[in-house]
Amino acid sequence: MSAVPPTPTVLYAEFTALPGCEEAVAELLAALADDVRREPGCVEFAPYRVSAEPSRFFVYEVYRDGDAFAAHIEAPYGRAFNERLVPLIVEDGSQLTWLQPLSS
Template sequence: MSTGDRRFMPDVGDDLPPGERPMVAVVRAIPGHEEQLAAAIATLTAAVRREPGCREFRSFREAAEPGTFHLYEIYDDTDAFRAHLATGHVARFFTELVRHSTADAGAVTQLVELPVSGPAEIRG
């Protein structure tokens, strides 16, 4: 989906590692639209948590910047994330993004978890 210069559907490459698909999104409200965007995110969060391929979906509001929201997401795999993007609730959320935020597809950052090789000691 796009509106004018803004494109909302993130690119999901075939070069992502197998297994869990973690990501974060940072979404900023248009000034004066903070509560409308918060409500849209709350609705999205409830719907996504019911998706079969969703392992975790948590939404946060910055304490110091109440118009900035962080979405933390983990899907079973890339296919589950693609299925998530094809849902009606995501399409409705994109409509809300158009009205209440400055976000676009660049809001989503794909993550790759760092391997842990064993017990590590943190030294100060």
């Protein structure tokens, strides 16, 4: 009897820096990336800036499973990041899009 491997949790987050806040957002995101990548359940945390719109940020995230994502959400540095991010961006917070693999 073999165990079913956990299903990864995959998503991306997007947000737009307010004018003049682009570098502050980039610095916050870079610091967060260092912390998130150390999480035991983090498979990938890849932040990007949109080339054609440097105020737009995109983060591709993969966690081992739902429990790993839940641990990520509960991390105190994540809450601190979001509290500092919200006044610097257009949106009310990160806009999350959940992804599912295509069936083969």
